Amino acid sequence: DQQVKQNSPSLSVQEGRISILNCDYTNSMFDYFLWYKKYPAEGPTFLISISSIKDKNEDGRFTVFLNKSAKHLSLHIVPSQPGDSAVYFCAANPGAGSYQLTFGKGTKLSVIP
Amino acid sequence: DVKVTQSSRYLVKRTGEKVFLECVQDMDHENMFWYRQDPGLGLRLIYFSYDVKMKEKGDIPEGYSVSREKKERFSLILESASTNQTSMYLCASRGGGKETQYFGPGTRLLVL
Numbered sequence: 610d611q612q613v614k615q616n617s618p619s620l621s622v623q624e625g626r627i628s629i630l631n632c633d634y635t636n637s638m639f640d641y642f643l644w645y646k647k648y649p650a651e652g653p654t655f656l657i658s659i660s661s662i663k664d665k666n667e668d669g670r671f672t673v674f675l676n677k678s679a680k681h682l683s684l685h686i687v688p689s690q691p692g693d694s695a696v697y698f699c700a701a702n703p704g705a706g707s708y709q710l711t712f713g714k715g716t717k718l719s720v721i722p
Numbered sequence: 723d724v725k726v727t728q729s730s731r732y733l734v735k736r737t738g739e740k741v742f743l744e745c746v747q748d749m750d751h752e753n754m755f756w757y758r759q760d761p762g763l764g765l766r767l768i769y770f771s772y773d774v775k776m777k778e779k780g781d782i783p784e785g786y787s788v789s790r791e792k793k794e795r796f797s798l799i800l801e802s803a804s805t806n807q808t809s810m811y812l813c814a815s816r817g818g819g820k821e822t823q824y825f826g827p828g829t830r831l832l833v834l
Contacts, residue, residue, distance in 0.1 A: 637789035
């Protein structure tokens with residue numbers, strides 16, 4: 610049973626526009642969420658995170674929104690740049706001393722110049 | 723900056739060979755993890771270690787074992803490599819009371 614779902618395997622966006630990547634989760638115990646970016650043949654790089662006590666976190670061009678009642682989070686990239694083209698993974702942690710992250714299957718973002 | 727290194731970027735092995743993948747982190751992190759990444763399946767946890775000499779099975783431990791004799795080093799062992807273990811292997815570490823895991827560059831393993 611997939612507890613973290615990224616329902617869009619791919620997304621194409623024009624350079625300069627907004628990219629919105631979505632993630633849904635089923636486990637109500639998750640209380641910390643992260644986004645990672647991964648280029649081919651490289652390891653994932655941490656991008657941004659959000660705790661369940663917040664509904665928004667911003668870092669430069671990247672903003673993560675969390676809707677706990679809908680069990681949904683999204684990553685907004687504004688403006689999108691060609692270098693943002695990568696696979697984006699959503700991950701969740703249930704807290705309470707848990708060591709593990711549960712990852713979604715990823716969304717491949719292509720930013721078209 | 724956290725640095726996680728993996729012993730090889732690319733590896734080609736024969737079916738039945740014993741394979742060692744090594745991971746080293748330089749941030750004194752308590753926790754270390756091994757994942758494999760396959761197209762359409764995302765990142766799946768194989769094993770993790772919450773402290774030296776301690777290990778826990780992840781979601782897909784079959785066919786793998788691990789060793790953590792020193793805090794900075796976490797090894798993944800394929801006792802008898804099979805073609806279905808062809809994959810990208812990723813090591814990560816976590817510590818300092820934070821949730822973020824930091825990843826190494828990955829090892830792309832091909833088993834023939």
